[in-house]
Amino acid sequence: MNITLIVSILQTILNLVPQLTTNKEVNTVISMLVQIVPIIAKEAQELIGPVKNIIEALSNKADITQAQMDVLKSLDAQTDKAYDDAWAAYVANHPSM
Secondary structure: OOHHHHHHHHHHHHHHHHHOOOHHHHHHHHHHHHHHHHHHHHHOHHHHHHHHHHHHHHHOOOOOOHHHHHHHHHHHHHHHHHHHHHHHHHHHHOOOO
16 A cells, blocks of 8 residues: 555545535535545555545534534544544554553
């Protein structure tokens, strides 16, 4: 997996969020996040930060629906758990911390 490429794609998506003007466009990005968050949580924890930035940007859009916000809150909780799990695993493997 080329992390640099994926970070670049996520950054591009983040930069496009302010330009999303329809619920359909927002739903497209949310659907993409729903698909990639479990993969990132399992395989690429270093991508949690960029994904959380997208979730935050979408959550701050004024015209977001409650259903969209509910999905974003769920994704945020998943990414928080993935980060916490990754940190716990790191600490367990580095007891001198």
